Amino acid sequence: xxxxxxxxxxxxxxxxxxxxxxxxxxxxxxxxxxxxxxxxxxxxxxxxxxxxxxxxxxxxxxxxxxxxxxxxxxxxxx
Amino acid sequence: xxxxxxxxxxxxxxxxxxxxxxxxxxxxxxxxxxxxxxxxxxxxxxxxxxxxxxxxxxxxxxxxxxxxxxxxxxxxxxxxxxxxxxxxxxxxxxxxxxxxxxxxxxxxxxxxxxxxxxxxxxxxxxxxxxxxxxxxxxxxxxxxxxxxxxxxxxxxxxxxxxxxxxxxxxxxxxxxxxxxxxxxxxxxxxxxxxxxxxxxxxxxxxxxxxxxxxxxxxxxxxxxxxxxxxxxxxxxxxxxxxxxxxxxxxxxxxxxxxxxxxxxxxxxxxxxxxxxxxxxxxxxxxxxxxxxxxxxxxxxxxxxxxxxxxxxxxxxxxxxxxxxxxxxxxxxxxxxxxxxxxxxxxxxxxxxxxxxxxxxxxxxxxxxxxxxxxxxxxxxxxxxxxxxxxxxxxxxxxxxxxxxxxxxxxxxxxxxxxxxxxxxxxxxxxxxxxxxxxxxxxxxxx
Numbered sequence: 001x002x003x004x005x006x007x008x009x010x011x012x013x014x015x016x017x018x019x020x021x022x023x024x025x026x027x028x029x030x031x032x033x034x035x036x037x038x039x040x041x042x043x044x045x046x047x048x049x050x051x052x053x054x055x056x057x058x059x060x061x062x063x064x065x066x067x068x069x070x071x072x073x074x075x076x077x078x
Numbered sequence: 079x080x081x082x083x084x085x086x087x088x089x090x091x092x093x094x095x096x097x098x099x100x101x102x103x104x105x106x107x108x109x110x111x112x113x114x115x116x117x118x119x120x121x122x123x124x125x126x127x128x129x130x131x132x133x134x135x136x137x138x139x140x141x142x143x144x145x146x147x148x149x150x151x152x153x154x155x156x157x158x159x160x161x162x163x164x165x166x167x168x169x170x171x172x173x174x175x176x177x178x179x180x181x182x183x184x185x186x187x188x189x190x191x192x193x194x195x196x197x198x199x200x201x202x203x204x205x206x207x208x209x210x211x212x213x214x215x216x217x218x219x220x221x222x223x224x225x226x227x228x229x230x231x232x233x234x235x236x237x238x239x240x241x242x243x244x245x246x247x248x249x250x251x252x253x254x255x256x257x258x259x260x261x262x263x264x265x266x267x268x269x270x271x272x273x274x275x276x277x278x279x280x281x282x283x284x285x286x287x288x289x290x291x292x293x294x295x296x297x298x299x300x301x302x303x304x305x306x307x308x309x310x311x312x313x314x315x316x317x318x319x320x321x322x323x324x325x326x327x328x329x330x331x332x333x334x335x336x337x338x339x340x341x342x343x344x345x346x347x348x349x350x351x352x353x354x355x356x357x358x359x360x361x362x363x364x365x366x367x368x369x370x371x372x373x374x375x376x377x378x379x380x381x382x383x384x385x386x387x388x389x390x391x392x393x394x395x396x397x398x399x400x401x402x403x404x405x406x407x408x409x410x411x412x413x414x415x416x417x418x419x420x421x422x423x424x425x426x427x428x429x430x431x432x433x434x435x436x437x438x439x440x441x442x443x444x445x446x447x448x449x450x451x452x453x454x455x456x457x458x459x460x461x462x463x464x465x466x467x468x469x470x471x472x473x474x475x476x477x478x479x480x481x482x483x484x485x486x487x488x489x490x491x492x493x494x495x496x497x498x499x500x501x502x503x504x505x506x507x508x509x510x511x512x513x514x515x516x517x518x519x520x521x522x523x524x
Binding site for chain 1: 213214215218220225234238242243244245246247248249250264265267268269271272344347348350351354355357358361362364365366368369
């Protein structure tokens with residue numbers, strides 16, 4: 001699940017919840033779905049909990065690109 | 079009588095008539111004799127090839143706020159004015175008091191813009207089918223804009239607020255002037271070469287048509303069209319449109335709006351995940367409860383057969399009892415009914431009636447005999463009387479006197495004339511006493 005995209009995970013999760021609420025799948029599937037749903041929830045939450053922010057600037061041209069950090073002016077306080 | 083006016087009166091009258099008659103007017107023409115005294119008001123004349131009129135643009139009206147503010151009145155420029163016609167009595171001049179003025183026929187830029195727009199549209203550069211979809215949560219956001227000023231600050235603030243983990247790579251460029259388009263094209267190339275961003279915002283604050291000119295350049299439009307990364311254009315104010323806006327995959331009305339479009343609301347997403355989690359757990363819980371209930375139900379229905387036999391026995395006993403009870407009731411009922419019938423039967427026994435009838439009959443018999451006797455006695459008496467009368471009327475009594483009755487022997491018909499008879503016919507003749515048979519010997523007339 002490492003490279004999974006958030007929106008795919010979210011979609012899968014919605015699907016699983018809907019199926020679970022319909023309540024007409026075999027027990028084995030229900031158990032498996034529930035497990036997978038919990039995993040997806042963890043993944044999505046973790047993704048949303050990431051707070052590391054990066055603001056950089058790209059300088060130079062195609063042949064010699066440089067990435068430099070960008071000084072944010074925290075003007076408005078948030 | 080001639081009415082004599084003073085000059086002031088005349089001018090006042092003219093002022094009144096002019097101002098009432100014309101009110102507001104739209105006038106177009108060329109600017110000339112432009113001068114700006116210290117007051118800040120602008121005086122000029124508007125003319126066409128045959129005529130001219132004085133105009134003043136008072137500062138108090140505030141020179142128009144938005145784009146027209148950047149429009150500079152120049153000698154010889156062609157303008158369209160909204161103005162009020164007024165008279166200045168001290169000099170006896172009439173002039174236009176300008177309310178607003180806009181360039182007329184500056185159209186070169188505007189025209190070029192329209193032409194390019196039409197050309198690129200015809201080529202299909204704005205077609206929806208080429209619009210790329212934005213990533214739901216971008217891994218890294220490329221921003222092409224000026225590294226200083228409100229635009230980049232707005233974008234950084236909005237992304238930070240909505241989605242703190244946003245990763246932004248800025249490609250700094252000039253956004254105005256003749257180098258701007260080339261720099262933006264280079265920045266696009268750089269971002270593609272770097273390969274780390276999955277969405278690009280091209281942003282600039284508001285400005286005049288001239289300021290926005292770089293974003294109306296064909297080379298930039300084509301570069302954007304060929305981008306493999308989705309591009310959002312956020313140029314100028316909501317009312318400004320550039321060629322970039324049309325060719326980009328998405329047009330944002332302002333740079334802040336672009337930032338909002340490019341990153342989702344973290345809190346909204348979080349709420350959604352939490353809600354889904356609740357639903358998943360509740361759903362699973364309900365699922366298991368339902369299964370458990372189902373099992374319990376089956377268990378209940380799954381009974382020991384011996385218990386069933388006992389149940390049946392009890393049922394049978396019950397039925398038997400009910401049957402016996404029913405029969406007892408039935409018997410009692412019938413017995414009672416029989417008793418009642420017997421009683422009523424006894425009550426209506428015929429014996430008594432037979433006795434009564436017999437007595438009645440006896441009496442009747444006695445009466446009948448008595449009646450019969452008296453009946454006959456009466457009859458007998460009456461008969462006797464009648465016989466005496468009858469006797470006096472009887473033909474026998476006539477016969478007594480010597481007459482006789484002749485009857486045909488064959489038919490017994492009484493012979494009342496000789497014509498009824500034939501010779502040798504036998505007749506029977508009755509006398510008062512006895513009869514005799516005779517034969518007709520001879521017949522005499524009538």
